[in-house]
Amino acid sequence: MAMDTSGNSDAASPTTRRTPEDAEPSVVALASNLDIGDPTRYVTGFELGFLVVSATLACFLVLLDVSIIATAIPRITTQFHTIRDIGCSSLQPLTGKLYSYFNIKWTFLALFLVFELGSLICGIATSSTMLVIGRAIAGLGSSGILNGGLTMIGVEVSTDKRQLLLGICMGFTQLGLIGGPLIGGALTEYTTWRWCFYINLPIGGIAALMLFFTNIPDSRTTVEGSLLRTLISKLDLISFCLFAPASIMILMALDWGGSRYPWGSAPVIGLLCGGAVGAIIFALWERKVGDDAMIPASVIGKRQIWASCLTSVFLFCTIMTASFYFSIYYQVIRDTTPFMAGVKMLPSIVSQLVFTMIGGFFVQKLGYPISLAVVGGAMLAVSNGLITTWSTDTSTVEWAGHQVLLGAGRGLSTQIPITVVQAKSEPAMMAVATSLLVFAQTFSGAIIIAVANTIFQQVLSNGLHSQVPQHIAEAITRAGASGVRQVTPTEYVPVVIDSYLNAVISVFYMGVVGGCLMTISAFGMHGKESRKT
Structure with missing residues (x-):
């Protein structure tokens, strides 16, 4: 789906464009404006190759991580008796704003480093608790990798190459999701299930190094004021603080119900009620904030x-x-x-x-x-x-x-x-x-x-x-x-x-x-x- 890059836009060039303090610019909108500016600001040459390959490898690993453990689950449950993969998907709506207001390259690398750390912890896990912690950390990092990889290509690649390279990235990334069970089965049978997590480290290291040495122009939106003000007012952290506990309580109730506790037990009912109340408070806050909300009503x-x-x-x-x-x-x-x-x-x-x-x-x-x-x-x-x-x-x-x-x-x-x-x-x-x-x-x-x-x-x-x-x-x-x-x-x-x-x-x-x-x-x-x- 090509973006609108027509010359009829009211936006000025990226060097003179000013955004009202109460506006909520997005990475995609900024990318459209960049098409009107100097085409030499885009990543080209071998650096373009580094950018696309590193982003594609990172996204590939995230989807591979989702499906690779499917065939390893019986082996993991044999050793640890249970596996609980509590993801950090509640961070996902926040990542679009992170890439809007902070340097896209370093934000992406920071999230990817968290994902790699979680994979390492899973690989060396000696208990169910350690494995759960590792999966949670990996989920925290992976929540912004897919969005970040596609955003980097969308913002930093010129219009004539963007759709082709996005297609290549998305096509190769899908191989991670559909090929995960086969790769996981081979690793589990012929090595150990731990390599389902270790595999992220060497491939991820290559991707991170390639991106580290790539010069990516800073295309973020400039916001006046302190870092703390940006974090609170623009990222809508209050919404995140309201939503995260609600989502975690709901997931814990679903995880515990019928296994650790009966569905009618106090812990399960308490978690469901707490999650429902938290969700209502979150919805009311989102309505109050309007278009600046984490999930805008518009x-x-x-x-x-x-x-x-x-x-x-x-x-x-x-x-x-x-x-x-x-x-x-x-x-x-x-x-x-x-x-x-x-x-x-x-x-x-x-x-x-x-x-x-x-x-x-x-x-x-x-x-x-x-x-x-x-x-x-x-x-x-x-x-x-x-x-x-x-x-x-x-x-x-x-x-x-x-x-x-x-x-x-x-x-x-x-x-x-x-x-x-x-x-x-x-x-x-x-x-x-x-x-x-x-x-x-x-x-x-x-x-x-x-x-x-x-x-x-x-x-x-x-x-x-x-x-x-x-x-x-x-x-x-x-x-x-x-x-x-x-x-x-x-x-x-x-x-x-x-x-x-x-x-x-x-x-x-x-x-x-x-x-x-x-x-x-x-x-x-x-x-x-x-x-x-």
Whole structure:
């Protein structure tokens, strides 16, 4: 989606442009103004190559980090008995403003360093607590990397090269998400699951060094006043301080409910009530602040933008459930190795890649045909419904065919929400709107995993305790996913595997619901479609 860079803009050149103190300039709006100025201010030559490669590698690692542990989860749960990945998605809406008011290069490197530190802690973790802390730190850093990488290319690359290089960056970055289970399976089986985190260090080091030695012009908005005043007034830290505790309480309640505490227990109810009250206070504050808010009402109030966010949430539901629970199905129920579990996910990976390119072709030619999202949602609902029919001996043709349909649905629809958001946002709010969409995906991803885990654990626990002696059920639970067959007496293996199968299948009903809701929400994105001219 090309940005508006016409000469009819009222903005002056970047060297003379002044912004009123109460205005909220964005990185994208500034980038549009830069097109009018001196073209020599852009990064060129080998430094342009360094910039694009480093940003692409960093974004690749972030998406790889999301999916690479899917095939390693059974091994990790065997050693640590549990894994909780509490992300810091609440920081995501703030990152667009960070890049607007602070040096983009050093802000990006600082966030990337935090991500690398979290990966190191995960790699050397000796306990569940240490692993959780490492994942939280990595999530804190990664919350601004995707936004920052694409922003650097959008601001610092000239108009004639921008769309091509953004396409290359986004295309290569997607390989991290769809290839993560395969890479994670290979590392887990032939080395150790710790390399799922260590892999970020050498690749990340190369990316950081390349960016460090790249001279990037400072394109941030100049704001008069002290650093403290900028932090408080422009970044809306009050909103962040209100929203972060509310989101954490909600995630903790979903994580603890049904596993550590009963759903009706005081801790779970207290956390849910606290999160709800915090969310209400946050919403009231956002309304008071107006367009200077972390999530402005002028952005989220647009039908096509909130419909795009909802569509992305439902799409992400189908992605997250498949990424994590395909692995458990193949490793526990079909008794395959982590690497082969990753290999058996290839039908959905390849079909998603192919249909993403097909969807991109239609977007380029037609603008943003919402029919692709509608069809994609229907395909996701049908494919997840077919997956719920899987058994312990489902044929290769069946499970591979169902995966192909699943990947095709995701590929066709994945580009539509972001295209609509960019098309329907005012230039000054495009960065904020994009950050909102990414936030919707990351925050909903954390909720989806928590809900899916609750469903899985509840169904599994009910199945085990109804069919095997209590002491055996407890031993199976303590053994972790990859230790099921080793600790289960031979006579109980079939019923235990059936219990695991029922638990996995129950999770994929979430995918059916997600696909149906996505089909409905996609109609909300309808509007006057922008066509390429």
